[in-house]
Amino acid sequence: MSQNERVQEELEALEAILMDDISIIYNDQGCAELVKSTIFPSTANEVEKQYVCVTLEVQLPENYPDCKPLIKLKSPRGLDDSTVDHLYREIDKKCEEYIGQAVIYELIELIRENLTESNLPTCQCAVCLYGFSEGDCFTKTQCFHYFHNYCLAKHLIVTEKHYHEEQEKLPAWKRSTEGFQATCPVCREPISCDVHDLRSSLPPKELENAQKFELTHELKLLQENMQKLFSYQKSKGGIIDIEAEENKLLLITNSSDDPSDENSDDPGPSIPTNITEGSLENGLLKNQRCFNRFTNNR
Amino acid sequence: MAALPRRIIKETQRLMQEPVPGISAVPDDSNARYFHVIVTGPEDSPFEGGLFKLELFLPEDYPMSAPKVRFITKIYHPNIDRLGRICLDILKDKWSPALQIRTVLLSIQALLSAPNPDDPLANDVAELWKVNESEAIRNAKEWTRKYAMDN
Known part of the structure; x- marks a missing residue:
C-alpha cells in the first residue's frame, strides 16, 4: 500500500467514526494536510456536564505515518497551562510509540480520556483570579468560559446598571431599542444568565484562604528606582x-x-x-x- | 478604607513574580490601590528609548470598573492630552473585569506603537499627525529625548 493510500484509509475510518466532529483540510494537490477535531470529555452526551474542551490540530507531513505528525492544541477551555503541557507530553509519547501506524484516533481517545478524568475547570475565574474548589458554585458560559456565580453576578449587575445610565444620557432618538445584552467578560460573546439565581451564591472558597499582601524588599527597591526616575525627569x-x-x-x-x-x-x-x-x-x-x-x- | 480585595493582592504578586517586559508597576507605600508605573517606549516607535511614568489607581469597585490611568511624563501623542489623560476604549466603555493591570498597561504600550489620529484627545497633535506625519513623528521623538530619559 502506498503512503498516500495508508493516510487515505486512516482518514476515511476517522470520518466514518467521528462524522461531523472532524474536519479534514486538503491542499491544492488534493493531499490531506490538516485534521481538526474539538474534543470533549465523555459525559454520556450530557453536554451541560462537559466543563472542558480543546481543539486538536494534526498536521500531516509528507511522509506521515512514517514520521510523527505535528500536533497543536488550540482554544483550550477550562484547562490551565500545566494541564495543557501535560497533554502535550502524553501526546508526544503516543506519537513516538505509533511511528509507522495510524495515530490520529489514538490521540483523540487519549485526549478524551484525559479530559474525562479532569472534567472540572482547572483555570481561574477571570473576575476574581482564583480557582474553582469543591463546593464552589460556578457557571460555564455558552462560549466555555468559567466564572464563580458570585463573580459573574457582580459583573452582570454592574454592566446592566452602566448600560442604563449611559442610555439615560442619550437623547430619546439615540437610545437603543434592543435592551441590555449581557456579554462574557472574557470574549464579549452574548450570554444569557439569571442574575437573581447567580447572586444568591456564596463567594468563592479560595478567596477566604488567600494570602495577605506584604511589601517585599524587591518592591521597595523598585519604588526607589521609580522615585529616582521621577526626580530626574522633573529636573528636565x-x-x-x-x-x-x-x-x-x-x-x-x-x-x-x-x-x-x-x-x-x-x-x-x-x-x-x-x-x-x-x-x-x-x-x-x-x-x-x-x-x-x-x-x-x- | 476597606481591606484590599484579594484580586488586587493577587495581581500585585503576579506583577512581581512574572513581570511584563518593558512594564513595571509598583504599589504605593501607603496606598496599595495606587500604582507607580513605568512603560518603556516600544521599539520602532517614535517613543523608543523613552521611560514614561504613569500613575494608575484602582477605584473602590475595581475590577467592576476600570482603573484610572494617566501619564505623568510628558508625551507627544494624538491620543494622550496635555494632562496625560489617555483615550483608550478599554478604560471607558469597553472595560471588562477579565482585564487586569497588566493587560491595561500592555494596551497602553500598544497605543504608543499605533497612534490613532482619527480618534484624537490632543487635537493639535492629531491635526499635525494627519497633515504632516513626519513632522509629528519628529516632535514625538524630540519630546521622548527631552522629557522621557533616565540619567
Whole structure:
C-alpha cells in the first residue's frame, strides 16, 4: 500500500467514526494536510456536564505515518497551562510509540480520556483570579468560559446598571431599542444568565484562604528606582504640571461642581485618605486628587 | 478604607513574580490601590528609548470598573492630552473585569506603537499627525529625548 493510500484509509475510518466532529483540510494537490477535531470529555452526551474542551490540530507531513505528525492544541477551555503541557507530553509519547501506524484516533481517545478524568475547570475565574474548589458554585458560559456565580453576578449587575445610565444620557432618538445584552467578560460573546439565581451564591472558597499582601524588599527597591526616575525627569521639565496645564486650558477646578463625577457621594476612590500631606514630596498627591475627574472628564 | 480585595493582592504578586517586559508597576507605600508605573517606549516607535511614568489607581469597585490611568511624563501623542489623560476604549466603555493591570498597561504600550489620529484627545497633535506625519513623528521623538530619559 502506498503512503498516500495508508493516510487515505486512516482518514476515511476517522470520518466514518467521528462524522461531523472532524474536519479534514486538503491542499491544492488534493493531499490531506490538516485534521481538526474539538474534543470533549465523555459525559454520556450530557453536554451541560462537559466543563472542558480543546481543539486538536494534526498536521500531516509528507511522509506521515512514517514520521510523527505535528500536533497543536488550540482554544483550550477550562484547562490551565500545566494541564495543557501535560497533554502535550502524553501526546508526544503516543506519537513516538505509533511511528509507522495510524495515530490520529489514538490521540483523540487519549485526549478524551484525559479530559474525562479532569472534567472540572482547572483555570481561574477571570473576575476574581482564583480557582474553582469543591463546593464552589460556578457557571460555564455558552462560549466555555468559567466564572464563580458570585463573580459573574457582580459583573452582570454592574454592566446592566452602566448600560442604563449611559442610555439615560442619550437623547430619546439615540437610545437603543434592543435592551441590555449581557456579554462574557472574557470574549464579549452574548450570554444569557439569571442574575437573581447567580447572586444568591456564596463567594468563592479560595478567596477566604488567600494570602495577605506584604511589601517585599524587591518592591521597595523598585519604588526607589521609580522615585529616582521621577526626580530626574522633573529636573528636565519632563513631568506634566497639572496646575499649569489646567490654567492654560481654563478648566474649572472645583470638582464638587462636576456633574460627570460619578463618585460624588463617595470621595474614597479619588482621594486616597491614608496618604498624608507630604508623604509624597513630589506632587503626586496633588495629581491624585484631580485624578478621578481627569479620567471622567473627556 | 476597606481591606484590599484579594484580586488586587493577587495581581500585585503576579506583577512581581512574572513581570511584563518593558512594564513595571509598583504599589504605593501607603496606598496599595495606587500604582507607580513605568512603560518603556516600544521599539520602532517614535517613543523608543523613552521611560514614561504613569500613575494608575484602582477605584473602590475595581475590577467592576476600570482603573484610572494617566501619564505623568510628558508625551507627544494624538491620543494622550496635555494632562496625560489617555483615550483608550478599554478604560471607558469597553472595560471588562477579565482585564487586569497588566493587560491595561500592555494596551497602553500598544497605543504608543499605533497612534490613532482619527480618534484624537490632543487635537493639535492629531491635526499635525494627519497633515504632516513626519513632522509629528519628529516632535514625538524630540519630546521622548527631552522629557522621557533616565540619567
